[in-house]
Amino acid sequence: MNKKSNRVFIIDDEPAILRTLKMQLQRLGCLVETANSGIEAIQKLKRNSFDLVITDIKMPGISGEQVLECAKSSYESTIPVVGISGTPWLLSHSDFDAVLPKPFTKKDLELVLSKVLSQGASGSWAL
Ligand SMILES: [Mg+2]
DSSP states (O other): OOSSOOEEEEEOSOHHHHHHHHHHHHHTTOEEEEESSHHHHHHHHHHOOOSEEEEESOOSSSOHHHHHHHHHTSSOTTOOEEEEESOHHHHHTOOOSEEEESSOOHHHHHHHHHHHHHHTTSOOEEO
């Protein structure tokens, strides 16, 4: 990863996952913002600028797919968005720039980060 701190926005309705992911990303030198719902995510996306969004797909109310749509239609449509889910079929036909099936390891996460942050939103790939 490059030297400057990447601003990463993570969204998940499960507090434990949000906590773990935040810790892992901070250890990798990222500046982390979190949201525990789709609605909070959309509000924060409108007010802040991020280098990367990592969102859970299945959430009550506004889903990760809707967060993706919002991120791609906002200020910076080139922002890479990574989808995470414990339900693999939700990841198989998606427009996310990368996907990570839960549970994933720290190594999986690092791999996705380096790929997505170096490629931007140009290429789509999965683990
Ligand atoms: Mg969820």
